[in-house]
Amino acid sequence: MNGQGQGMIFVFTGPDGSGRKTIADMVGSTLGMTKVLSYTTRKPRAGEAPGQDYYFISEEEFAQAEARGEFVEAVEINGVRYGIKEAEIDELFQKKKFIYLILNAQGAKILKDKYGDLVTRIFIYIDKELVVERQRKAGASEELIQQHLAHYDEDMSYKDECKYSFENLDLAHTVFAVSNIIDAYMNRGLIEKD
Ligand SMILES: Nc1ncnc2c1ncn2[C@@H]1O[C@H](COP(=O)(O)OP(=O)(O)OP(=O)(O)O)[C@@H](O)[C@H]1O
Numbered sequence: 001m002n003g004q005g006q007g008m009i010f011v012f013t014g015p016d017g018s019g020r021k022t023i024a025d026m027v028g029s030t031l032g033m034t035k036v037l038s039y040t041t042r043k044p045r046a047g048e049a050p051g052q053d054y055y056f057i058s059e060e061e062f063a064q065a066e067a068r069g070e071f072v073e074a075v076e077i078n079g080v081r082y083g084i085k086e087a088e089i090d091e092l093f094q095k096k097k098f099i100y101l102i103l104n105a106q107g108a109k110i111l112k113d114k115y116g117d118l119v120t121r122i123f124i125y126i127d128k129e130l131v132v133e134r135q136r137k138a139g140a141s142e143e144l145i146q147q148h149l150a151h152y153d154e155d156m157s158y159k160d161e162c163k164y165s166f167e168n169l170d171l172a173h174t175v176f177a178v179s180n181i182i183d184a185y186m187n188r189g190l191i192e193k194d
């Protein structure tokens, strides 16, 4: 693990459909940050690729890895398992000073508790109506949209615990604002307590 003040783990969180992945990946590729991929038992959606969006594994493989204590955090959302392997965070963080993850609030809390000041949480949100509009436009099923809406209020209640929050109205504007914050950590050693 990197020493204190030498790197940062950025956790993007917020309601499903708010644009976390889009923003995290755009900022990540612009600034050269490395993403820590989650393992999941769900099947890839259209446009998703194994090893790029997630590691897609079977329920049995997930259960075995969990029994071996490999996950630093593992959750179940709508009957699907998701988890992050501790060894992958530690290995990446040895090699790269700035890494990022996209997690729900439960996972963000666990990472914050475990890695403390090394973790900075960035909360991305939009209002419910816009979630529905964007998800429909992106071709999400009504079932998936309803699943997302079911925990929207609970997801939003985590906003005040996060150091930074951005309403993702205009994509370029949000990417610019988030990039500026992360760039400050990368280039000026701006490490404040969260
Ligand atoms: N500012 C924006 N304006 C318009 N569309 C956007 C904006 N940001 C993201 N989107 C679109 O909204 C949709 C959801 O974005 P994204 O998948 O990044 O969200 P998410 O928070 O990671 O949610 P999920 O976990 O459900 O994928 C995508 O179709 C994406 O292209």
Ligand SMILES: Nc1nc2c(ncn2[C@@H]2O[C@H](COP(=O)(O)O)[C@@H](O)[C@H]2O)c(=O)[nH]1
Binding pocket: 015, 016, 038, 039, 042, 073, 074, 075, 077, 082, 083, 084, 102, 103, 104, 105, 106, 107, 108
């Ligand atoms: N706590 C964790 N949350 C995770 C992880 N991987 C993804 N997620 C969150 O799950 C939901 C659903 O994701 P989807 O891609 O199936 O729509 C979303 O909020 C993700 O951010 C993880 O490893 N741990």
